Amino acid sequence: MKVIIDGVEYVPAAKILTDKGLLDALEVRFDSDAGDNLTVRDYLRVLLETLWEKGEGFSGKCPFGNSGWEYDLYRPLIAAGFVSGKLDDDGFVEHVDKGEADPYVFKLILAAFYGVSQV
Numbered sequence: 001m002k003v004i005i006d007g008v009e010y011v012p013a014a015k016i017l018t019d020k021g022l023l024d025a026l027e028v029r030f031d032s033d034a035g036d037n038l039t040v041r042d043y044l045r046v047l048l049e050t051l052w053e054k055g056e057g058f059s060g061k062c063p064f065g066n067s068g069w070e071y072d073l074y075r076p077l078i079a080a081g082f083v084s085g086k087l088d089d090d091g092f093v094e095h096v097d098k099g100e101a102d103p104y105v106f107k108l109i110l111a112a113f114y115g116v117s118q119v
Contacts (some may be wrong), residue, residue: 014110014113014114015110016110016114016115016116016117017107017110017111017114017116017117018116018117019107019111019116020116021082022107022108022111022116023111023115023116025040025077025080025082025104025108026039026040026041026108026111026112027039027040027041028040028076028077028080028082029076030043030072030075030076030079032064032069032072032073033064033065033066033069033072034046034047034050034064034069034072040073040076040077040108041112043072043073044108044109044112045112047063050063050064051063070105071092071093071096073105074093074096074101075087075091075092075093077101077104077105078093078096079091082104083096083097083100083101083104084096084097084100084101085097085101
């Protein structure tokens, strides 16, 4: 059943993205405090599982025991060229354009849940 009120569809469906490069980004592998040899898709899943498991005890600052956990995800995305930034000689994030990286991660989350359209 489709319900439209004043031109708005309820429950609004999630936007299906068309950027097939998102699927490639979801398969980038890396090591982090969440686990070794995880894909970006796995990392997002483990993050959600940790949130659900810990409930009210979930720490947005340290979900995997350390702060700066979002940099665990920025690092492989920068290294693979999906977002702008720079890694230092040890492979740690020296700079990341959060204005680009965070919206890209939001797109990755949508793509992980809903896939991408072939259109």
